[in-house]
Amino acid sequence: MAPTPVNHQVRLAKRPEGAATREHWQFTTEPVGEPADGGVLVKTLSLSLDPAMRGWLNDAKSYIAPVEIGAVMRAGGIGRVIASKNPDFAVGDTVYGTLGVQEYMLVPKEEIKRSGLAKIDLRAGTIHQWLNVLGMPGMTGYFGLMDVGQPKAGETVVISGAAGAVGQTVGQLARIKGCRVVGIAGGQAKCDWVVKELGFDACIDYKAGAAAVRDGLKAHCPKGVDIYFDNVGGEILDAVLARLARKARVIICGAISQYNNANSMPAAGPRNYLSLLVNRARMEGIVVFDYADRFPIAVAELAGYLKDGRMKSKEDVVVGLDTFPEALNRLFSGENFGKLVLQVAEA
Amino acid sequence: MAPTPVNHQVRLAKRPEGAATREHWQFTTEPVGEPADGGVLVKTLSLSLDPAMRGWLNDAKSYIAPVEIGAVMRAGGIGRVIASKNPDFAVGDTVYGTLGVQEYMLVPKEEIKRSGLAKIDLRAGTIHQWLNVLGMPGMTGYFGLMDVGQPKAGETVVISGAAGAVGQTVGQLARIKGCRVVGIAGGQAKCDWVVKELGFDACIDYKAGAAAVRDGLKAHCPKGVDIYFDNVGGEILDAVLARLARKARVIICGAISQYNNANSMPAAGPRNYLSLLVNRARMEGIVVFDYADRFPIAVAELAGYLKDGRMKSKEDVVVGLDTFPEALNRLFSGENFGKLVLQVAEA
Numbered sequence: 001m002a003p004t005p006v007n008h009q010v011r012l013a014k015r016p017e018g019a020a021t022r023e024h025w026q027f028t029t030e031p032v033g034e035p036a037d038g039g040v041l042v043k044t045l046s047l048s049l050d051p052a053m054r055g056w057l058n059d060a061k062s063y064i065a066p067v068e069i070g071a072v073m074r075a076g077g078i079g080r081v082i083a084s085k086n087p088d089f090a091v092g093d094t095v096y097g098t099l100g101v102q103e104y105m106l107v108p109k110e111e112i113k114r115s116g117l118a119k120i121d122l123r124a125g126t127i128h129q130w131l132n133v134l135g136m137p138g139m140t141g142y143f144g145l146m147d148v149g150q151p152k153a154g155e156t157v158v159i160s161g162a163a164g165a166v167g168q169t170v171g172q173l174a175r176i177k178g179c180r181v182v183g184i185a186g187g188q189a190k191c192d193w194v195v196k197e198l199g200f201d202a203c204i205d206y207k208a209g210a211a212a213v214r215d216g217l218k219a220h221c222p223k224g225v226d227i228y229f230d231n232v233g234g235e236i237l238d239a240v241l242a243r244l245a246r247k248a249r250v251i252i253c254g255a256i257s258q259y260n261n262a263n264s265m266p267a268a269g270p271r272n273y274l275s276l277l278v279n280r281a282r283m284e285g286i287v288v289f290d291y292a293d294r295f296p297i298a299v300a301e302l303a304g305y306l307k308d309g310r311m312k313s314k315e316d317v318v319v320g321l322d323t324f325p326e327a328l329n330r331l332f333s334g335e336n337f338g339k340l341v342l343q344v345a346e347a
Numbered sequence: 348m349a350p351t352p353v354n355h356q357v358r359l360a361k362r363p364e365g366a367a368t369r370e371h372w373q374f375t376t377e378p379v380g381e382p383a384d385g386g387v388l389v390k391t392l393s394l395s396l397d398p399a400m401r402g403w404l405n406d407a408k409s410y411i412a413p414v415e416i417g418a419v420m421r422a423g424g425i426g427r428v429i430a431s432k433n434p435d436f437a438v439g440d441t442v443y444g445t446l447g448v449q450e451y452m453l454v455p456k457e458e459i460k461r462s463g464l465a466k467i468d469l470r471a472g473t474i475h476q477w478l479n480v481l482g483m484p485g486m487t488g489y490f491g492l493m494d495v496g497q498p499k500a501g502e503t504v505v506i507s508g509a510a511g512a513v514g515q516t517v518g519q520l521a522r523i524k525g526c527r528v529v530g531i532a533g534g535q536a537k538c539d540w541v542v543k544e545l546g547f548d549a550c551i552d553y554k555a556g557a558a559a560v561r562d563g564l565k566a567h568c569p570k571g572v573d574i575y576f577d578n579v580g581g582e583i584l585d586a587v588l589a590r591l592a593r594k595a596r597v598i599i600c601g602a603i604s605q606y607n608n609a610n611s612m613p614a615a616g617p618r619n620y621l622s623l624l625v626n627r628a629r630m631e632g633i634v635v636f637d638y639a640d641r642f643p644i645a646v647a648e649l650a651g652y653l654k655d656g657r658m659k660s661k662e663d664v665v666v667g668l669d670t671f672p673e674a675l676n677r678l679f680s681g682e683n684f685g686k687l688v689l690q691v692a693e694a
Contacts, residue, residue, distance in 0.1 A: 063625050238616070252624045269585070269616030277599045277632030278410050285624035 007032045009102035010324050012067050015057055019260045019332065022325045024057075025073070038109025040084045040117070044099050045347050046317075047077035048131040049324075049340040050165070051231075051331050054259040063287045073101040073324070076136055078120065078127050080347070086112065089119070094347075096120050096130060101324055103344055124303035127347055128315040132339035133306060134299050136288055137165030141229075142298040143291040144251045145170050148284050149227040153178030156221050158240055161231030162203055163190035163314075165339035166253060169302070170229045171200050172311045179227070182220045184213065184236060186334040193337075197312060210235055217243045224248070224279075232257045233266055241272035248281035260332050314338030354379045356449040357671050359414050362404055366607045366679065369672045371404075372420070385456025387431045387464070391446050392694050393664075394424035395478040396671075396687040397512070398578070398678050401606040410634045420448040420671070423483055425467065425474050427694070433459065436466070441694075443467050443477060448671055450691055471650035474694055475662040479686035480653060481646050483635055484512030488576075489645040490638040491598045492517050495631050496574040500525030503568050505587055508578030509550055510537035510661075512686035513600060516649070517576045518547050519658045526574070529567045531560065531583060533681040540684075544659060557582055564590045571595070571626075579604045580613055588619035595628035607679050661685030 006029050013026040035041050056067045056074055067074050077099040081089045086109065089095065097117035099105045107115055125134045132138060144166075151157060157174040161167040162183025171181045171194065183194045183203035191203035204216035217225070217239060224245030230237050233255025241250070258266040276283055291298075305311035316336040318327040321344050330336045353376050360373040382388050403414045403421055414421050424446040428436045433456065436442065444464035446452045454462055472481045479485060491513075498504060504521040508514040509530025518541065521528045530541045530550035538550035551563035564572070564586060571592030577584050580602025588597070605613040623630055638645075652658035663683040665674040668691050677683045 061625070063627075233621075252621070254624070255621055258621075266618050266621060269618040269620050271613050271616040273616050273620070273630070274580075274599070274602055274605075274613060274632075276630060277601070277634070278408070280410075280632050280634055280637060282629050282631035283620070283623060284629035285621075285627050287624070287627055290627060 005032050005104065006030070007102055007104040008321055009072050009100070010321065011072050012057065012069055014069065015059060019329055020054065020057055020325065021329075025325050026070075027322070032104045033106050035083050035085045035106060036108060038086050038112075040086050040089045040107050040112070041082050042079035042095060042097065042099060042105045042107060042117070043082045044077055044079045044103050044105065044344040045094075046127055046131060047075045047099065047101060047342040047344060048135060048137075049075070049318075049328055049331060049342055050136070051254055051256045051259060053328060054332070063289070074098060075101045076116075076131070077344075078130055079105065089117070093119050094122055094127070096135070101321065101342075103321060124299065125306055128317065128339070128341050129306065129313050131341055132165050132315055133169050133302050133311060133313045137339060138169045138302055139291065139295055139298055140253060140286065140288040141166045141169035142173060142302065143288065143294070144229060144253050144286040145173055145227070147291070148251045148286050149229065149249050151177050151179050151227055154180070155226035156180045156182065156223060156245070157227040157229065158182045158184065158217070158221065158225045159229045159231075160184040160206075160236050160240075161254075161256060162194050162200065163337060164231060166231055167229070168194075168198060168313065168338070169311075172198050172305070173302075174227070175199055176305060176310055182217075184232075190337060193314070197314075206236055210239065213239045214242075227251070229253060230255075234258060237270050238272045241270055241275040244275050244279045244281045246279050246281075248279055250276075250281065250283040252283060252285045256332060315341050317341045317343050319343045352379050352451065353377070354449055354451040355668055356419050356447070357668065358419050359404065359416055361416065362406060366676055367401065367404055367672065368676075372672050373417075374669065379451045380453050382430050382432045382453060383455060385433050385459075387433050387436045387454050387459070388429050389426035389442060389444065389446060389452045389454060389464070390429045391424055391426045391450050391452065391691040392441075393474055393478060394422045394446065394448060394689040394691060395482060395484075396422070396665075396675055396678060396689055397483070398601055398603045398606060400675060401679070410636070421445060422448045422689075423463075423478070424691075425477055426452065436464070440466050441469055441474070443482070448668065448689075450668060471646065472653055475664065475686070475688050476653060476660050478688055479512050479662055480516050480649050480658060480660045484686060485516045485649055486638065486642055486645055487600060487633065487635040488513045488516035489520060489649065490635065490641070491576060491600050491633040492520055492574070494638070495598045495633050496576065496596050498524050498526050498574055501527070502573035503527045503529065503570060503592070504574040504576065505529045505531065505564070505568065505572045506576045506578075507531040507553075507583050507587075508601075508603060509541050509547065510684060511578060513578055514576070515541075515545060515660065515685070516658075519545050519652070520649075521574070522546055523652060523657055529564075531579075537684060540661070544661075553583055557586065560586045561589075574598070576600060577602075581605055584617050585619045588617055588622040591622050591626045591628045593626050593628075595626055597623075597628065597630040599630060599632045603679060662688050664688045664690050666690045
């Protein structure tokens, strides 16, 4: 084995009130140890940057514990096993796991399960597709749409954050299932891509203003919205609520527009929620971890669509661990175009 | 047949912006005709006054068409057939139907179905129980709780408007189904009644303030809220959302606190709606008319509970057609104690 390398890490220095900036992070280095019996050492290749990460910085009850002050920032990612004393993992294996924002992760035997370490098959998709359509965003989109949304052919599905990681999976999957698909995204370039490349029936540019969103929904959803997959919350959620069809399903996956509010609470709730009453509709939250047992089924189906060309994927790759603070904020400004990935090392 | 009587009526004179007051109503009289072939003449005994009536005054898309200006105000009620040229109805039959706020209703053959005219059996319950537990409020509570809420024994059920018509049915039914039941009502007298007479496990007086509601929910729902049956909306909805248990169901039945807003829109939406995400919970609207096919099943079950004493009912009876404008507003000030009934004539 080569001499022990140095591990560069990004740790949470203090909790942000609004957006997290460089002052909230601490850059540390420490030597990388060797795995003890049953453990493995993983070299980080690429990390997934997700809107949910902002929530983990708040000291508040949520679906997952907050990141502690001083701890390495939590992040899912793909790495390569470079040392192993565990019979389930061999040097050279490509693995997914909660690696953290760091160059190396030493996983003791008793942490392997908790870190979700699992081998991935690069024949099903590229490393970056494994962080996108075949990873947590894809799983979120798959189970949110299929289990909560329960789409039927001919129904109208609207998706906010349509060009994002979850949105691209949801929209293409809904189309494969025979639905009419309308995206909402920021800017003409994203809208064009969603329609021309991903085959959505239409896409509304929310940056054109609230009236454009309302008019677009009216024009593109003449029979109302049967399923709304919400990644953004705020005014867009309200606009879609106003156009629900009878027995509509609203899937609450996130509220990107609200995550950087000072107290992490939405500035306002959806005023049009009584549309749920008038239309006998439901609004339901999804947390992807609940479906972990069935990830392999979803991966197999989605990998098939990637292979036969019915599904495309787009990743927005930022390079270098030290760019993490600014890279994360691209999610909230809407600067990222496709699934945001932080490449830490070349594969 | 006796000489044709005079029919006193209450018609909508103009649409209210906030609360409907006497100026929004017009009192008219007209002669009562005789039924043609297939028609019946019904004398109104008692009318149901419901929060939903306020919504029918707005010129807005909802689950039912607005009441037209100049039309007799829509109201469900119980009457007696006093003339009939229809073989399905005999003079002396007691009937339920959309009679309107008037002393007599002449129902032509072709309107019988649309007015929902149906004989009721006074062995199952009194006239006023037929407007309460066995009527629309009871049906709303039954199908909202059973179909949307799907209660399981041991779960915690919270009900706002607990002393109201829908609330009393929901709470007692949830208790019969083995749930822990916590009401929210206005004032100590209502709370005491709900606990001592109806057997709720606890009741929170919302008039004691927002902190009392929060503290009460925390104290009385130590494992969180599995089912919330919401009749009121507003701050109370937000307070309960903050205490949802995993996989909770929120039944949106109404938003009494918001109906008198100038534009009939909630002043604010539920800020805590992301609790649906964190807790994988759902919020769903119910409109009772969707369950009309199954009303007889629910009536049979609830009548059984009334008979064996497991369910009690309380009606708040106001007498005289001319008191309608003020009587209706008692629903929004919370003055009514039990199901609000307008008695138009003695049975």
